[in-house]
Amino acid sequence: MTDTIFAKIIRREIPADIVYEDDEILAFRDLNPQAPVHVLFIPKRAIASLEKAEPGDAELLGKLQLAAAAYARELGMAEDGFRTVINCNTHGGQTVYHLHVHLLAGRHMHWPPG
Ligand code: 5GP
Numbered sequence: 525m526t527d528t529i530f531a532k533i534i535r536r537e538i539p540a541d542i543v544y545e546d547d548e549i550l551a552f553r554d555l556n557p558q559a560p561v562h563v564l565f566i567p568k569r570a571i572a573s574l575e576k577a578e579p580g581d582a583e584l585l586g587k588l589q590l591a592a593a594a595y596a597r598e599l600g601m602a603e604d605g606f607r608t609v610i611n612c613n614t615h616g617g618q619t620v621y622h623l624h625v626h627l628l629a630g631r632h633m634h635w636p637p638g
Contacts (some may be wrong), residue, residue, distance in 0.1 A: 532621060534566070543563055548568055549588060551564065558627040564627075574610050575613055589625060604629075610625055
């Protein structure tokens with residue numbers, strides 16, 4: 525897999541506003557926020573996209589979602605609600621090929637997305 529901007533953030537080669545970290549996950553604020561809270565939850569072990577994820581990645585994928593929900597709870601935004609999104613490949617709008625979960629919170633989300 526080619527190196528990505530997120531790999532550089534994990535290695536602290538470029539700065540990011542990190543809000544959560546554990547052995548497997550790093551979370552930091554999106555550079556171009558689409559909601560009052562817009563945080564990216566990424567696995568430290570890179571997977572290029574959801575399409576490339578394998579059965580052995582199932583627990584890690586669950587942990588990313590749970591970490592996002594826990595952070596929304598910590599901010600007091602879970603009860604009002606939030607959205608998690610994984611964009612996959614070109615039609616999904618993925619631009620960084622290091623799988624990540626977007627956490628969006630702090631405003632009413634619309635459906636369907638554009
Ligand atoms: P995608 O479009 O791949 O689902 O999401 C990539 C996200 O990464 C975008 O929302 C974009 O704003 C964010 N992003 C891209 N480069 C950087 C960066 O260098 N730092 C941070 N914090 N976010 C970035």
